[in-house]
Amino acid sequence: MSRWRVARLIAAKDLRIERHSRVLLNQVLPFAGVTMVMFAFALDASNVLERVAPGLIWLATLFSLLVLVQRSFAIEGEDGALDTLRVAGVDPVAIFWGKSLALAAQLAALEVVLLGTAIVLYGADVPLGGVVLLVTTLITATCGLACVGTLYGGLTAGFSGRETLLPLLVFPVVAPVLIGATRAVESALGTGGVALAEGWPWIGLLAVFAVAFGIGGALAFGPLLETST
């Protein structure tokens, strides 16, 4: 079987598990929503909220990413499926891409909801001219986050205390995504008078990040699985 076909198989399996278990719907989305509401309580001034809305969207996304990554590898670990995948000789690169794909799909759904929440709660406005930049930001940032999440999820899968280890490892690494995506969304929304054109260079950063972790993660995932499980 081709690597791409196996990756699609893995992604479809993960999304099917999500469809049955509804962890994203019943736990992650409410968690992200509550986080956004808490931000609103903490920064209870409409002009402040509107100004910082892009950063809050991505902070809530990062918190939710951790929950999604832990869930993604918990389903592999609870009955030894990850070992079985290894014994079955399933290509680790395909596992990496498949799990990243499924994670990206869930993250994308989450981000759309968070954006909607920001519009409703924080009074953020999406000008028509910023839609393309906004969508491009969501796509590139999501790809980067999904690849990093899968890589570090695989790294910590076999460790005890992985729940606390994962954020310690992931947050410093995804800082460029947080900065780049926040600046790009600020441009797309015109927050604080930032021009639309200022957002596109950040897309370059997000794209480089996504490609680097897409390729590097795929190459590193096999050896990581061998040592961590």
Add this chain to the structure above:
Amino acid sequence: MRSVSAVMMHDVAPPVPPDGAVVDLRDAVAVLGSFPVLAGATMRVDRGEIVLLRGPNGAGKTSLLRLCAGLLPLERGTGRIFGLDLRTEQEAIRPRVGLLGHRNGLYADLSVAENVAFWGATVGATADEISGAMARLAVDGRLRDVRVRSLSAGQKRRTALACLVARRAELWLLDEPHAGLDATGRDELDAVLRQAVAAGATVVVASHELERAGGLSDRIVDVIGGQVIDASQEGGS
């Protein structure tokens, strides 16, 4: 209901070394952390054999199975599975090996059919092969659409075995396979193993249920303190 032979023998049998050894370990040493779980294991299993690993808890039976599956690195000695080197050719060995350990390797939130279909699909099994595997292990009826989370321990075990059949494993490494099965399930499992062997598979079973597994096996190998005592090997370690 299809036989395991019909399910498994869809491909031409892959090459086996001329001397017929599927498992060939010589003075194999494996370490977990700093603890030597296998301290010089010499064992040979020929194609079509059912071999029982016997020994007390912590003797190294599970480690021996994991070594053969390529999950545990070989520190010293030599090890060949299907004539392939355990150190350098793990990628070629693994797809031909099925390991059913203490855990079943199933996804709790997927149904029985979805699990078997997934594991079968990883090796490109057809829909017929997948339904044949489910039928052989009797998990195709009312259990078909039940989520694994809701199954009994025995039903989970049968589902895991159906996945193994769908995966077309040639070397079956089974750790306490009878655990959790009722009398009927045990008889069915034994029948499945015999059919798998008739179709060209090789089976290594670690079990404490000597009466049951001993009757099934062609040969018994003792594992004690990380040492393997294989009566068929001259000077077995």
